[in-house]
Each structure stands twice: as structure tokens, then as C-alpha cells.
Amino acid sequence: MNKSLTRKLSNEELEQFGAEIEALRAKTVADLGERDARYIRTIFKAVRWTEFAGRALLMVGAFLPQPWLIACWVLGALTLGLSKILDNMELGHNVIHGQFDWMGDPHFKGKQFEWDIVGTSDNWRKTHNFRHHTYTNIHGLDDDIGYGVLRLFPEQRWTPAALLQPLYAIVFALLFQWGVAIQDLRLGRLFGARKQQARAELRRAGVPVLKKIGRQLIKDYLVFPLLAGPGFLFVASGNMVANGLRNLWTYTIIFCGHFTTDVETFPKGVLKNETRAHWYWRQIRGSSNLSGGFLLNTLSGNLSHQIEHHLFPDVPANRYVEMAPEVRAICKRYGVHYNTGSLPMQFSQVIWRILRHALPSRPRASRLAGANS
Secondary structure (H helix, E strand, C coil): CCHHHCCCCCHHHHHHHHHHHHHHHHHHHHCCCHHHHHHHHHHHHHHHHHHHHHHHHHHHHCCCCCCHHHHHHHHHHHHHHHHHHHHHHHHHHHHHCCCCHHHCCHHHCCCCCCCCCCCCHHHHHHHHHHHHHHCCCECCCCCCCHHHCCCCCCCCCCCHHHHHHHHHHHHHHHCHHHHHHHHHHCHHHHHCCCHHHHHHHHHHHHHHHHHHHHHHHHHHHHHHHHHCHHHHHHHHHHHHHHHHHHHHHHHHHHHHHHCCCCCCCECHHHHCCCCHHHHHHHHHHCCCEECCCHHHHHHCCCHHHHHHHHHCCCCCHHHHHHHHHHHHHHHHHHCCCCCEECHHHHHHHHHHHHHHCCCCCCCCHHHHHHHCC
8 A cells, every 4th residue: 555645634734734844944945045055056167067078078089099089988978978967957957946046146047047958948947847846746737747658657548559668768768858848849739639729839839949959959969079070970979978878867867756656646636725735745745755875966956855856846955955854754743655765766666667557557546535635
């Protein structure tokens, strides 16, 4: 039985639970200051310097004899991949959430920041910051439930196409930034009843996406490779590997935070009379953490604390490691399941979901009851 369904809270308990979560947020926000600003500026510098180092290694390596050529290619691709991971996870994702708007620094303004992926930050703010974080794990409202590609919960309709989803999952992981880029375009509407309207909306919404895609492709696969002259393919392939590493890592972290065994999904009915306390309760039941240290926290953008991120999406993520023990203690007091585990354990549960729900499956009665509570 799903542990998060073993304890139901009365309305009074739920409001007390919400008040404790609110108090923790208020205490943390009141303490924000120079160390948080210093942290994000350090991350910003780390992104820039690792990008410079990675691109320099690829550029120089193109003109060296073996085995230096191979060593520079591997180190260059890995270092550039590290830069792209930090930019995507710890810098871009968190800044775009507005976590550092209080600094007043234009470099870290959530509505102005643009990151190093083919998807636009404007679309991400709509699909992720608004839809996903408002309607977390609600069927029909949260597009992140399977991203329109995968069937990960029995409440999703099964079709024979799901049988191939283990293959889809691999392709999706390798091309994850492209899934992010087209998510808000809702290409499936082109095959619906209102095709003409869908085409018109796609032309309007697709222009900024195509511009961003063009800039990214030109930068990684034309400008920098051309600077290497005869080393064009050497640099271009290194850039491709760096992008691939970032895609695989981002996919892994995000899926571990949303699709483990104990994660719950909900029908639209939960929104009826939903209070802020109910919203907090839903965020915890729909998220899962990863246990690890500083390196995992930093490389994951502190989404190793996915529960805390869903509770406090606009609080600087570097604070989650301090907030997590208090959130866990609050959950324990109220009998709310706090879903956490190692990266291998959580990802193995994700893989099982992908395999299991490729086949026909039906919701358990206990899960449906909990979802409506």
C-alpha cells in the first residue's frame, strides 16, 4: 500500500500542518541575504568558466596529435557538459523561478533570464512555473505527467502505442531539451477537430521557439566548430556529447523527482475548495527526493530536494538542504509520507513505471480514494 495514503488529516490538522510549512518559509525568507547572493554569483561564474574551459579544450585538442587529441576531446566534452548542466539546473531553473529577484540584480531577474537550451524561458515559465507548480500531478492540467509521451500512471489512458514506450523513453531522454522546447506548442492539436485554429496558434507561438532553436544550433554546431577550421567535426561532436550529457542528467533528475513508486496523481476534483494547506499536502504527495551530498545537490539544481522545491518554488534552492530536516519533521508529526531515497533506488522505480505501464493497467481503489481525499 502507498505509505502516503496511510494517514488522512482532518481539516483542523491540515490547516495546522499548512501553518507550520508557512512558518518555515517565512523564517527562511527573512534570513535571505549576502550568502545567498554570493552563492548564485559563484554558480554563475562556475557556469562561465567551465564553458570557457570546455570549449578551449575542444578547440585546442582539434590540433593536437593522439593521444592528446582524444584526451582533450573527452575532457572538453565533459567540462562543457558540466557547464550546461549547471546552467540548466542550478542557475537557469532556479533563477527563472524568481528565486533571486529580491537581489535586484538584472543578471538574476527571473523574467529576463535566458538559458542555454533550445527551449525558451518564456515557454518554461508557462508550462513549468505556472501549470506544473500550480496543478502538480493533476490529470488533464499538468502536462508534465508523462509529457504527452509516456504513460507512467494507471490513470492515464492505455493505447497500443504505449507498448513501445521503453524505446520512446530512451529517445526522450537523449533529446530532453527538445521535448521542453515544443511542450507548449501542443502539436497534438494539429490532428484534432480545430486544425485551422491550431495551425494559426502554432505559427504565432512557434516563431520565438524557432528563433531560439536557430541560435542554439548556430552557436554549438556552426560558429564554434567553424572557429576550429579543420577541426570542425571534432568540436561539433564534442558539443553534441555535452548537450546529450545535459539532456540525460536533467531527464534522470526530473523523473526521479516526479515518477517514483510512492508519488501520487490526482483528479481535477481536488481543486474544489482547495486551501493553501491542501496545496502543500498535494505537493508533498506528488514529489520525491534524492538522498546525497553537496555534489548531487549542486548538479541537480537542488532538485534532489524536489519536495522542498514544490513547497517553496520561489525560495533560493541552496536553502533546501537546511529546510529539508524541518519539513521531514513536520511530515512525521502529521503522518505525511516523506518520499526519499538514493538515486539508484529512485531511478529504478522510474524504470519500473515505464515498463509496467507500457502494458494495460488499472488504478487501485485505494489510490483513487486517496487522490480524492
